Amino acid sequence: MDKLWDVVVVGGGNAALCAAIEAAEAGASVIILEGAPKDYRGGNSRHTRNFRCMHQGPLSVLTDAYEEAEYYDDLLLVTKGKTDERLARLAIRTSETCLPWMERQGVRFQPSLSGTLSLSRTNAFFLGGGKALVNAYYNRVEDLGVTVVYEAQVQHVDIEDGTFRGVDCEIAGAPARVNGRAVVLASGGFQADLDWLARAWGPAARNFLIRGTPYNRGVVLKDMLDQGAESVGDPTQCHAVAIDGRAPKFDGGIVTRLDCVPFSVVVNRDSQRFYNEGEDVWPKRYAIWGRLVAAQPDQVAYSIIDSQSINAFMPSVFPPVMADTIEELGEKLGLSGAALKETIEGFNAACRPGTFHGNELDGLATEGLEPPKTNWARPIVKPPFYGYALRPGVTFTYLGLRVDDTARVTGTNGLMTNVWAAGEIMAGSILGQGYLAGFGMTIGTVFGRIAGKEAAKHVA
Template sequence: MSSIGPDGIQWDLVVVGGGNAALCAAITAAEAGARVVVLESAPKTYRGGNSRHTRNFRCMHRGPLSVLTDEYSEDEYFEDLLRVTKGKTDENLARLVIRTSEECLPWMEDHGVRFQPSLSGTLSLSRTNAFFLGGGKALVNAYYNTAEDLGVQVHYDADVRHVGIDANRFTHVEVNLEGKTTRVAGKAVVLSSGGFQGDIDWLADAWGPAARNFLIRGTPYNKGVVLRDMLDQGANSVGDPTQCHAVAIDGRAPKFDGGIVTRLDCVPFSIVVNQDGARFYDEGEDVWPKRYAIWGRLVAAQPEQVAYSVIDSKSFDLFMPSVFRPEKAETLEELAGILNLPKDAFLQTVDDFNKGCRDGDFHPTELDGLATTNVEPAKTNWARPIDAPPYYAYQLRPGVTFTYLGLQVDETARVSHSDGQYENVWAAGEIMAGSILGEGYLAGFGMTIGTVFGRIAGKEAAAHVG
């Protein structure tokens, strides 16, 4: 084996991963004086993990802050999290993330990230989420520029295969680089290599054969190799392997790496039917940012893991457009044929739904209480008849962003094992997010977890080696 760096240098900090959490750790440690190397498994063109597909950061604030309006308190933020996770969260860690998010936004701006006002459409997040100018790719590029200015050494196509642990202490990683196995030694390590969603076999082991029909909207380079290696060596795990950030995306999206543009925001203004032409859940349960992440699992439970979101011309301009054009028909009968749905069953579903709609005020950007009556399942908001041609439909499939099975950490981001804690191993980002996200998801919260714990891990690791 050979070593990265002159004369077999032992780095102060080895950062495994190249996304938001990894870069926040690397920058923080480098600013504290540590010699840092970042090992990114993707090629340079695809650097940044899932972070390059993101577009916003959920942030607590006690008054207007940067592009954020009004206030978003710790308690309200935590209640939002409890609602989507159904209470499956570590309150101590969750509140740590929420409280610290307020100081993160200025830090992000100080390190090259630029923000813009909330996007229009159904999101309505101007109070809770700060949107990146240029999206996640711009954020990733800004952080890489900052890291390199600080002297952080970055290696791409660096596929870490093993984390060396001796007597509960990190010693080195083994990485496939330029066709050979290379040993990279360090005084400390931050593991930020994401979940295992890129490994379809692992997904199928957890979910069953249905997982082979899932689409992976995030990076294909997160295969969970480092996660599995650490678990095999006795690291404590958190989270359920069947829980993940999974949304309903356009069924025409690529198998991997479709990103944010494949997401569909039309569900609240539609009826969603499965291949039998039947509805199966309340499309108007809550505002979309608090409910979009449940729809991946809902669709995953349907036959062939497929569903269809059906709207009429009244709703066509109410949501962010998809990268793909919808199917279009002048009649519902014609639409059923295009979608290969059982015509009679589909038409009966639409008719029953329409009869259950009632008069009332429709408000697309807020809960309006415009609900159906005598329809199962009910639609509790934005329920308007599907009766104005032309009619449109989008195919839905589960799109997995990241999995929640991960490494257990404490409030200092240090990784634990059965007998205590590793002396010099920290984790940040998706690889430890299962501590906070037991299930469900809040828009922008993954970036918040990664930013907060990335900075914590970098600070703690630098203090350890200093």
Template sequence: MTQSHSPTNPDIVVIGGGNAALCAAMTAAEAGASVLVLEAAPKAYRGGNSRHTRNFRCMHQGPLGPLVESYSEEEYLADLMKVTGGKTDEQLARLAIRTSEECLPWMQAHGVRFQPSLSGTLSLARTNAFFLGGGKSLVNAYYRTAQQLGVQVLYEAAVTHVHLAGDQVEYIDYTHMGETHRITPKSVVVASGGFQADTDWLARAWGPAAKNFLIRGTPYNRGVVLADLLDQGIAQVGDPTQCHAVAIDGRAPKFDGGIVTRLDCVPFSIVVNQNAERFYDEGEDVWPKRYAIWGRLVAAQPDQVGHVIIDAKSLDLFMPSVFPPIKAASLRELAEKMGLPADGLERTVGEFNAACGDTSGFHPTELDGVSTTGLTPPKTNWARPITQPPFYGYTLRTGVTFTYLGLKVDERAQCSVGQGPVRNLWAAGETMAGSILGQGYLAGFGMTIGTVFGRIAGKEAAAYANAH
């Protein structure tokens, strides 16, 4: 094992190369610390799941950047409480929400550019600021700014062990260019994501069904550092079966399909399982608040598959997927193309259509109360008969974005062991998001957590390093 010196005896090592890691690295560098980022991915795939993001959920008192009107702390918290079923640390949640307002101008000052909100079903112009060029542009902007601040980055640098001695990290081992290196930084920030790309670990948590899950993001988030720290007694948070899982196009690749494989058509559809039976209220709420439940719903169905059925009048109401829908002149033909029992699909659609009532109040971007009557499960909004050919279908599979089992942190983003804090260890981003997200997900909130806690971790790590 080689003892590395310049360039790799920095004050601070940041493990990971996505949004949270870069926010920590830039903040620490601005505080005068020398920083090394260890990114497991090759340069072309740098940025973790942040590459696939589109927006940042942001509290604001009045118009701010691309955001219109206002979005209060209490409304934001209420939205979060609804999707998590109250399973959140309210103190940390309020910290993330309150700090998000100052993050937006900070992001702009560090190279991020925003665009007006996308039109369509997202209805996020008030709550979510969209990145011009998406997450890849944000990541590239942050790497440029980090370089200007003197942050050093090693790509294909996989951390294998973070050695804990009592209440502090003593050294880090990592591999790079076929060699193993050991470094002894003053401070360490872990921002290396969840464990979702390790499908064996997913299967241990979920059971064999997890082998059928698709991983929406980077194949490099395998939870190596997370497992290493938990094995050494670092305080953990979250449930290994909880994750941000959405229903995505079943034709998506196993890894890295990203945002374009998401399907936004569920509110305007019926969703059936392999037996052509409906299993949940497709019209429960507007999509940014409820899209994240569908991954879990589909995971509970036979073969972990669902099928969206819509007709011609709904085709233009949602953002299109990267793959075209399956198209057929009749429901029977559609069922055959999708591998569904034709009699069953015709019966299910017939029962649904018969339960639909007055549709004159239909409004695609807000809760419209256009609902079914006497149907189980009901469809409580946007319930219009599926009658206008051609008919269209998509197959849904569970797409995991990130897992919620992670490192427990306090309001200073600091990790702990036993009864007290680890003096020189902080965590940010998806690897500690379970501290706030007990279950469920709110669109754009992962970037909020990463930005807020990345900046806090960078500030605290630098303060410790500068004092030692």
């Protein structure tokens, strides 16, 4: 620990590992400070399944082509233009070279499975998921001679006049100092700090569930902002989806997601509908439901289906609540049975004859109902009836550090000399709002690699 390291990497997820590999391959001595214990290493990255990759023709498991213009248009659609075009295009273009690079590091891919998310052209799926990806990268950094320290929680990044000197941290609870010639900050967002979330969102945030690691508490982000690092993004912007209300407070991961919403009627605590459940196909709508549920009383909602729809979506990890009548279902979910019955009867009366097609927009819409349901609106009549409680599940926050196109962090007096950032901690530059599935890992891989290379170049 007394050594002066060439590159200190803060964090142990995808962005950190990509940076460490590049820096070590360039000949730098590298130390990774991962706040989590070894069993929980890999942050949110270990929960992921795929990354979005540009390609001009079939590439590995990816079919057809997905070119820059279409990728960028997809990004503009979800962010409504709130992006940094230069950084976004850099991420998109570089993603094409990332896939073969990832394969060289030991990451394996698989074709996407059929199901609600049909992304075989745009997103490359990791064989074994993010956990296998993270493990492959840890094997690789070990081979490259990188030192990895677990339970190493960085509390302060020591920067004098824009120049990094070292970090103050706690290693397994004991204070420690690690000095270096350059630093890459890859310690994620602040979503696991519920107090910070509550300051940004109000007290309702205490009812949110955090889908990923409890270690991304924004300690390094806050420390950097306190020291004058320039921020990007809005503290109230984040990626949030509606997940099973029975999910654990932290780290429930991907399996707690529910895909039943489009085939259901969704009501709030007062058994009232509040949004069009059939607005679009689920991959294009799932990311808005976290916010919709967050805006309801007690930040809870209930998705109600009948036995016609129970097999129309990916099975849930927890079985749904089941009952023979809507009233009974309402009572079991803690709602007023009578009020739920009235809402469902009102919905059923507004449904029109037509043919239901679960895998496409079928135009089967309600008539005279507010809000309408514009697809998959078939009456909920066939017992047994099923219900799921929904809660907002935060994936990651968007407030971050401003970087340039070499991933270098901007301070009060321009670019800092030897401080780089990658991954969630800077993603807010590119994701001003909204989310494009698979883009989190793209940003982390692209900017992690750039940061690692640049840090090593600086040191050399």
